[in-house]
Amino acid sequence: MSEGSEPASTAVRRDRFSGGPARDFLSSMGADDRIFQADLAVDRAHVVMLAEQGIVEEDDAASILRALDDVEASGFGALPDGEDVHEAIETAVIERVGPDGGKMHTARSRNDEVATCIRYRLREDVLDAVEQVVAFREVLADAAEAEAETVMPGFTHLQPAQPTTVGHYLLSYERALARDTARLLDAYERVNQSPLGGAAFAGTPFDIDRQRTAELLGFDGVVENATDAGSARDFLFETTSALAGLSLTLSGLAEDLVIFANKGLVELSDDYSSTSSIMPQKKNPDTLELVRSVAGDAAAGLQGLLTTLKGLPRAYNRDLQNATPHAWGAVDAVSEAVEVAAGAVATAEWPAETLEAEAEKGFSCATGVADVLAMHGVPFRTAHEVVADAGEAGGDLDAVAAACEDVLGKPLGEVADVEAVAAALDPASNVAMRDSRGGPAPSAVEQTLGVVASDLAADADEAEAKRLALDAATDRLDAGVDSYE
Missing domain, CATH: 1.10.40 (Ribonucleotide Reductase Protein R1; domain 1)
Incomplete structure (x- = not known):
């Protein structure tokens, strides 16, 4: 996704490199649907800023913004051919506006544009993941409170160790997920910085206002160095690493529940089980086995991302195009696993008499x-x-x-x-x-539940505040666009 577009009357062209089998190889359109809306938002913010700074005429800005509305209404599937969604959208605008549509690309490169789009979309994914994990923690806390006095066997090395309670056991995973939440929220802070305005890698002579585009797009600030702005992808591996860590927590819980189900220590809902195609008596914990396997997908994504980024020379390199899908894959796989694991726990039944006898x-x-x-x-x-x-x-x-x-x-x-x-x-x-702090005694579990409730409220409030900040930015961007339409 390098810079170098030259506007023509109806399309963004690279006539010198217009054919050959490498065209499809270079294209990222197959994966770009995910950042279609992000690119439209970035385009609008950039055009509004250009008009405010007097870099493009207000009439041209208005025409471009109307064209972007039409492109959005037509949808991703109606975009013309292009190496990527950014080029395709620009081509679609030029087709509607004429050559002046190419002014939307003034004072920027696809390098800073794509980096901004990735961050714009990824922060939504991170907030979605945080909200899902918080909801799962609430499920665990509710189940722990209900089962605070349900005695069960505790194991180390898979051998009977000490009796504990279902409530104490479930809270152990809630506490692990609390740390996963913290890592995701921490990653969000570095995702939510704007690279826009860094141009190809060395800035621009135009009198742009990078803080204004950051404000319109809801970023907390800007990536200060122009070279760093377009080339940095550490926010991707930090987020993917946090997701991989979350997948390990989920995998451990899934493994436990699969073993417990095998021993009759928990009864999983039919909604989270399946039967054999040949052995009708069987009830298999298939969904949890798939949750367990997601750790492999996330770890593979993280390794693929790190390997792609390893040893790249500074500034933009096309390798980065293949880095981002590793993060998207981890986001999707782990987020789905969180929802399934939460559902399995919420609907599980813990047979008290059997558990105590086993203890x-x-x-x-x-x-x-x-x-x-x-x-x-x-x-x-x-x-x-x-x-x-x-x-x-x-x-x-x-x-x-x-x-x-x-x-x-x-x-x-x-x-x-x-x-x-x-x-x-x-x-x-x-x-x-065993009523020491953090212990399994019902009185200690009650104390831990108090800590959990406080932490959950704080994390939910933080996620909501970040979501509201993004909503406010959307309103600012809409107002900025409306002023030229």
Whole structure:
């Protein structure tokens, strides 16, 4: 998408390079539908600024702006042939206005134009993703509150470890998604800077107002250096990296739910499952398996993007045309996966009796018993030895008492409160013991839910404020256009 267009009477032409099989190879039109509206907005803002600065006549600006309205009404599919949507729109304007339509390209290059269009569209995608993740976090928080006392087995290395609760488990993913939200919002700040006015790479002699076009398009500021403006794509890999990180969170949750469904620890809705084409008894967690796989798509997009950008000389290179689709692919794949995962969690059922029964297996209350002994003065490593021996002997209260006799040479009653040890052997009581900040006890989960509610409100408000700022910019641009129509 390099500069060099020369307006003719009816089209943007590059007669010296007008034919040959490379024409299709050079074209990005197949992927440019996504930035059609963005380019129209960028064109309008640029033309309004040119008129305000006296660089083009107001009548010419009005004619160009009316032509852009007609191009928009006709739609992307009606555009003439071109290497890209930017050239095609300019050609369509010239066809409607005549040679003066080519004045819309004064004081800019396709290099800064395309960079601006990408950022303009990508920030919408980032906000969409943020809003989807916030909505998913709300689903997780609601489910965690409803299941705050539902005891379930907790695992490390896929082995029974300690009892926990469904609420505590779900909040672990909400907290991970909160960080994913923060990374997306942070990336948005660097996406939302305007390259427009950088021209090909070395600025322009025209008296343009870059801040004005940034304001009309809703950007927070401008990319200061003209060379950096057209060539920078770090905002793409930062956003794609944040999306890849989000996909890892989703993939982990999906894997857990697939395993839990296999063990009967969660019942997934039929809406998020399928059956076998040959085995009618089966209920497969297919949607979650696809959510799990999206991490591969996002990681591939990130790797493809980084590899494309690696080692490029400074300023614009056509390689950048192939960089952007990697980001679009990650946006689309991960955003869809967020919605599916949220739906699966919202409709899942957690069988309380089955979960609690499973939480007793594998002597998963052992650490709680060791903690009780340590609270009564037994060195933790010694308590660990006592409980390990008790586990080999069956892991019940009698086994703990016998292990105390063997290891400590004392009856259990002299070592610790017998009732406290008995309580630690009960999964629900064991969970209730662990009421430290961030723990699984219902009281601790309630505290975490308070933090979650505050964070969710803040993130939702920030996303809404950014959305309103974009809406306000659209109104400013409309007002600027209307003043010449």
